Amino acid sequence: MDGLSRRNALKAGGVAGAAGAFAMVAATSTGRAQPWTWSPQGSVAGSGSGADPMTVWDPEADELVGGLIDRGEVPRINDALRTWTRNGQPLPAGLPPELRDFMEYARKLPQWTDPAKLDTAIQFNKKRGLYLGVLYGFASGMMSTVIPKEARSVYYSKGGHDLEDRISKTAKLGYDIGSNNAYAPDGEMIVTCVKTRLVHAAVRHLLPQSPHWVHSAAEDIPISQNDIMVTWHSLPTTVMKHLTSWKVPIPVHESEAFLHSWQVAGHMLGVRDEYIPKSWPEANSQAAQVLDPILAPTPEGIKLADRLLGLGANIDLTILSKPVLGAFTRFLLGDHIADGLHIPREPVWDPLLRFSWGPFIAVREGILTAVPPAADPYWLLDEFLRKAALMYLSELQMPISIEIPTMNRDM
Ligand code: HEM
Known part of the structure; x- marks a missing residue:
């Protein structure tokens, strides 16, 4: 099935039909060297279908945003959303009702959020800000250039022409998650995640239409749940790996809190709970399967x-x-x-x-x-x-x- 027809399969039935479309794409080859074996028992959900995340995208957001782009509604929406900056702020007036409904749902923190852990994460971020800055910038930032699918999709999407602007926007997420009030009503992390989820949905709709993408990439729809977890591991998992190898003393409750702030981020970016690792050992084992084998220059x-x-x-x-x-x-x-x-x-x-x-x-x-x-x-x-x-x-x-x-x- 080619990229566009796969998208159309998702489009055809809307959210309700997504499960059927998903079953259809799940049957196709994923291009993974080894079969997906990471168990959902190692996830924050503790259970799940076990479906390969390479065959799952974000059907609710993708269907919605694809429609908004096709109907030319996005510029007006961007104007309205520019004023929406704080987690606790009501959504701006004038959004299409289906977008408003989705955003109200997408901005809710998962039930398993632990506010005490998020507080500890803030302390950790404050204490370790200097190391986190260089590691997000160089370990994660440079690693993103050797994640082939990410490098290609960034290069051929709109942000690829103005890399500095693109980096500052991605850095914003690293900054928001580390700020004092990240997920609190006066913080900005929830807003950043929900907007990013919409941007990723737009990229899934747009990139398969680019002639450069079609010719250069051996894939159809970008940014699967697997891809998001690959990038996720280039962030907290990689940062923690370096801090550990540098022998920076980190109390267990702080390292778990740091992980928790990123588990919440994964959920808010639209990753299913069954793919979000529940512990560092689970994160490391998933990274060994999804991140380590794919790093390569393009x-x-x-x-x-x-x-x-x-x-x-x-x-x-x-x-x-x-x-x-x-x-x-x-x-x-x-x-x-x-x-x-x-x-x-x-x-x-x-x-x-x-x-x-x-x-x-x-x-x-x-x-x-x-x-x-x-x-x-x-x-x-x-x-x-x-x-x-x-x-x-x-x-x-x-x-x-x-x-x-x-x-x-x-x-
Ligand atoms: C946009 C973060 C995963 C490709 C963005 C933006 C943020 C972000 C903050 C908005 C910035 C902007 O508008 O430029 C993240 C995080 C991820 C993740 C935290 C995972 C934890 C991925 C993956 C891919 C990807 C896996 C591709 C395989 C893109 C592209 C854009 C984007 C192409 C749009 C750039 C444009 O404006 O043209 N991402 N991202 N992202 N992301 Fe991601």
């Missing part, structure tokens, strides 16, 4: 990575230069990925990071009290850490409004 990802590495020069030409950011990427993601992204080796920073980052973190964390005689590298790494986190935050300085796209990238 021509689109190489171009995106190159542009990402160039952004630091806007802030500090020396310490955030392309070669230094490249070395940090190599340090975080390894030689295989760095070579695949054509990142050149860096004679000073590659060994500096390899040998001094671990001790540097240990000194910062008070685990190692005696600073070695050559303290210069520590000063340099501290400077790098602060500036790199700043680079990430500086992407957030302009007012950011997440908007539903109505077209693909104009190539």
Whole structure:
């Protein structure tokens, strides 16, 4: 079944018919190297159909947003939604009733939300903001360029032509989830997630119409539930993996709270509870199945990575230069990925990071009290850490409004 006819199958019956369409697509090959084996018992739902998430999209949102785009209603909706910024704020007047109903439903936190854990997550984010900034920016951000489906869909969608704008919008989600009031009525995370869910639905409708997409991608509809979980793992799972390998001391209740804030985010982005891991071991086992085997360079990802590495020069030409950011990427993601992204080796920073980052973190964390005689590298790494986190935050300085796209990238 080709992309458009698969979409039409979803469109045909609306939400009620989606289950039938889903059964139909589930029978087709998923292109997965190994069959899907991750059990829904490891999820926050504790049970589920066990269907391969590569065969599931977001039928409620997709049907709705596809219709809004086709009827030319989106510009007016974007105008109205620009004023909707806080979680507790009523929806603006003038939205089409079916969109209003969907958004009222989509903005509800899941029943399993634990407010005490969300509070602890806020403490964790505050305490670890600097590390989280560099890790979201470089580990997750650069990893997104070697997730082939994500790299391709970002490149060919509207946001692909203005990468800086696109990064600041994605950074907004990382910022909102880490802010003091993330999911509280005066926070913005729920709004960001609901708008992103609508944007993703729009991308599912639009990209299959792009000639570039059709020619370059061996897939039809982008952003399946599997794809969302792949990207999800490039965020909290990858961040926690690095914090652990750097031996940053994190009490169990804080690491569980951080996970919880991301479990809620997954749900709010439209992921079914049966695919959201209930614990770190479950998250790691799912990531080993969905993320690790698929990381690979693509021509689109190489171009995106190159542009990402160039952004630091806007802030500090020396310490955030392309070669230094490249070395940090190599340090975080390894030689295989760095070579695949054509990142050149860096004679000073590659060994500096390899040998001094671990001790540097240990000194910062008070685990190692005696600073070695050559303290210069520590000063340099501290400077790098602060500036790199700043680079990430500086992407957030302009007012950011997440908007539903109505077209693909104009190539
Ligand atoms: C848009 C976050 C998964 C592709 C966005 C936006 C955010 C976001 C905040 C709005 C920013 C904007 O309008 O540019 C996330 C998060 C994900 C996720 C947190 C998972 C946890 C994915 C996946 C794909 C994808 C798996 C593709 C395979 C896109 C595209 C856009 C977008 C193409 C639209 C860019 C445009 O405006 O043209 N995403 N995303 N996202 N996302 Fe995602």
